[in-house]
Amino acid sequence: MRKKTVAGNWKMNLNKDEAVRLFGEIELRSEDVQDEVNLMVFPGHIYLDALLTARSYSSRILIGAQNFHPAEKGAYTGESSVAQLKQLGVDAVLIGHSERREYFGESHAFLKEKVNAAISHDLIPVFCCGEPLEIREKGEQEEYVQRQLEESLFHLPVTDFAKVVIAYEPIWAIGTGKTATKEQAEDMHSFIRSLVQLKYRQDTSDRTTILYGGSCNPSNAEELFSMPNVDGGLIGGASLKAEDFLQIARKR
Template identity: 50%
Template sequence: MRTQIAAANWKMNLTLQQGQDLLSDILSKSTSVREGHAVIFAVPAPYLQAAKEIVGDRENVYISAQNIYSKTSGAYTGELSVEMLKSVGVYHTLIGHSERREYFGESNQFLAEKVDVALANGVTPIFCLGESLEIRESGNQNAFVATQLEESLFHLSEDEITKVIIAYEPIWAIGTGKTASSEQAEEIQKFLRDHLAGKYGQETADKISILYGGSVKANNAKELFSQPDIDGGLVGGASLVADDFVAIIDALN
């Protein structure tokens, strides 16, 4: 059984006090996370240690970085290394979010280097991919996300690929209020799993959690998560509202 995951991406939002209050509120309302489920909070870098302290030793609840660099140390002012993450007890990171690709020019090849350094250091990558509205309207979304998979992940071994969480996020549905229908989301998530199966075999592909990210809300999470190839969500705006994110956690299969 694949792990079902509710992942929060706070992006560049909240002060430290607001973040601490939000996290404490969510954890007080969702006091335990069932076996086979995971809840992950991708918080701004200055808050990683404080968030980790609030989570403490709760089972199946994790703190994640929103980004890492492809080197473990060096003269890279402003960047965040896996060694820094591990030093504060954080073992997850987003890699390749569409905003990193769009605003900071991160290529598939560069993201492959980030994936490699994360896995080599025991940090779980939450690898993001997805298409723009233009690509979706042209009907080329499958080929586009296949290339993202191939160029960033298909160099990995069978064992390594099972340690990656994949998050499909249609760029046209991020923060726009538009959401892919559950059928649209399932169609491309199944395509991703089938493409993984073509490379690594069905048994391996069936071990990989593939999340949906694109205006996931409390009122649509249950329908989205009921699809056979959607293993939870990567949640933006709704993760900043305690009651909404708790409802999304509760919607996990």
Template identity: 50%
Template sequence: MRKKIVAGNWKMNKTLDEALALTSEVVNMVNDEVTGDVQVILCPPAIYLTTLNKYVENSPKIALAAQNCSDKASGAYTGEISASMLKSIGIEYVVLGHSERREYFGETNAQLAGKVNIALENGLTPIFCCGESLNQRQNEDYIGFVKNQITESLFHLSEEQFGKVVIAYEPIWAIGTGLTASSEQAQEMHAALRAHIAGKYGNEVADNTSILYGGSVGAANAEELFASPDVDGGLVGGASLKSRDFTTIIKARQ
């Protein structure tokens, strides 16, 4: 049985006071209103992780994720954060390969393979992001493009290692643009990725891999998206910055 997950990626938003207020609101709403077995993950800026961990440590439905980690274990890499640092403060998950990291910081599939390796070595669960741009969707084999991202960054893993990875499909053309993939488009890609995983690791591993949808998930469309059989949850952007909207999305997945 694959895990239902709703993760909120805050990106570079919120002051400390705002982060504390948002976390407190989400924790209270989830504890009061969410009765299902959905795993909620908050992905705040790294500077807040230690403080916010105290807010969620007594809420088993809620965990924290870092938005990134280095592919290096330690050393003279000013400004970077290692996987071991994250593990040492009790973080369980790390988002890797988000489209903004790929576009703005030039992260490659090979570099992300290294980040996945070091995250797993330190007991972190990678939330591995993949997805295509509007140009790629219109002019290329967009399913093949996304499958290749998974092949080059994840298919070196053993079956046991791969079983610890969460996939997040994010159509780049639907992030922050107001556009959203239809439930049919999301299901098409999720089913193709699950079949691709099955081709490498077998049906059992594929059937147990959580694949999240990450393209402008909101309170209004979450229920329809989550009704698709291969959509196991969401990696939520802007809507995760509003506690009521985010809780509505979570309740749609429970």
């Protein structure tokens, strides 16, 4: 069965010393987090090498990149290829975060290319999906999320899809202090799992990890994670403090 996963998206925060120190604290204190919990962090891009160098040989923490370009190489000033990230030793990549979609215009088709590139280099794609407030208020959130999955993810054969982690992030709850209720989170996670079952099969659906993201913190993580289809969280602000992040990871 699927394992609980807690992933920290540090976004454009921390300097190098702070990033290395935070990673070291998480790594040192992760011993009291149950073995069946996967831990991941997504630091700022320019600190990936520093964290990968600092990571101990026996570390349980996966390190991921917040962004990459799907091309193998070429005239893409300021970008990094998935091949370059793989050579560094990166384990995972974020794809489809709402901030990349909104601020950088990443389309469904472009995200599909990124999914393919990540899979081709054996990196774990953490695929983000979720609706803005106006869509939620219209009651059209399921159709909105279904389109995101169908146009960027559901082209994969079952063997490749099995490598994907899905993160549901209601955009109206990201960095706003608002959080979906446990019932709202469970409803969408259950819906996503039903789509996976229809597209692929029951055993694939049962094994697919679906995370919740959107102002998840130590005070609300336990009730969110208590839902049967919520397999952990993609954590933003609360991942910038080791104790907060680890408290969330300890929640069941």
